[in-house]
Amino acid sequence: MEKINLxxxxxxFSDYWSPRVAGDINTSQIKLAKFKGMFDWHHxxxxxxxxxxxxxxxxxxxxxxxxxxxxxxxxIVPHGVEHCxxxxxxxxxxxxxxxxxxxxxxNVTIDRTVHTLSRL
Amino acid sequence: MEKINLxxxxxxFSDYWSPRVAGDINTSQIKLAKFKGMFDWHHxxxxxxxxxxxxxxxxxxxxxxxxxxxxxxxxIVPHGVEHCxxxxxxxxxxxxxxxxxxxxxxNVTIDRTVHTLSRL
Numbered sequence: 001m002e003k004i005n006l007x008x009x010x011x012x013f014s015d016y017w018s019p020r021v022a023g024d025i026n027t028s029q030i031k032l033a034k035f036k037g038m039f040d041w042h043h044x045x046x047x048x049x050x051x052x053x054x055x056x057x058x059x060x061x062x063x064x065x066x067x068x069x070x071x072x073x074x075x076i077v078p079h080g081v082e083h084c085x086x087x088x089x090x091x092x093x094x095x096x097x098x099x100x101x102x103x104x105x106x107n108v109t110i111d112r113t114v115h116t117l118s119r120l
Numbered sequence: 121m122e123k124i125n126l127x128x129x130x131x132x133f134s135d136y137w138s139p140r141v142a143g144d145i146n147t148s149q150i151k152l153a154k155f156k157g158m159f160d161w162h163h164x165x166x167x168x169x170x171x172x173x174x175x176x177x178x179x180x181x182x183x184x185x186x187x188x189x190x191x192x193x194x195x196i197v198p199h200g201v202e203h204c205x206x207x208x209x210x211x212x213x214x215x216x217x218x219x220x221x222x223x224x225x226x227n228v229t230i231d232r233t234v235h236t237l238s239r240l
Contacts, residue, residue: 001197001198003189003195004193004194004195005192005193006194007192024168024196025169025170025219028146028217030170030196048144048145048146050150054192069123070125072125074126074143075122075123075124076144079146097150099145
């Protein structure tokens with residue numbers, strides 16, 4: 001049971017779209033991820049997903065609008081809602097909070113699908 | 121489905137030890153709380169609890185040691201582990217992430233027990 005410093009933890013990996021598990025809270029997990037450019041459209045059949053931005057700007061595209069989330073802001077995307085994350089700029093560090101069953105690409109399986117996440 | 125700015129959200133209430141529900145992620149909830157001084161020793165029988173500090177310093181006393189958590193740091197307290205939060209200084213803003221069944225005072229019922237949380 002050790003505390004985690006977010007800024008320090010983000011220095012320990014450099015790949016994009018590959019969330020690291022930073023902790024378990026019952027059946028949920030906190031994950032850290034670096035985003036760059038556009039991801040892919042997907043939704044999660046059953047899992048709601050929280051995105052908390054800690055550095056940079058995250059634009060989440062929805063079918064009817066976009067939302068830009070800055071450092072210190074979060075949004076919860078309910079299950080079933082199609083979304084496509086896009087990092088604006090070169091640095092976008094995001095804390096994810098979601099059930100431990102959540103796959104990063106939701107209902108689609110692509111090259112960037114990560115089936116087994118590394119831990120911090 | 122609106123984003124929440126943490127700094128702004130913390131301006132919307134002023135009472136201490138009274139978490140506000142800021143969102144639901146399946147069976148978990150994200151809550152915002154202002155802490156001041158010492159809380160009370162307690163544990164949660166079944167629920168793990170994440171404390172993410174966004175302003176100030178939180179000291180969590182455990183039976184065998186203390187951990188000080190600064191802004192930008194988090195810790196997960198597993199269920200069953202006795203703990204006593206203490207805010208150091210005048211300003212301690214904390215994001216909590218825990219199952220939606222979690223009572224703030226865990227296994228003890230005291231004046232500061234909040235049975236029905238307000239929402240942001």
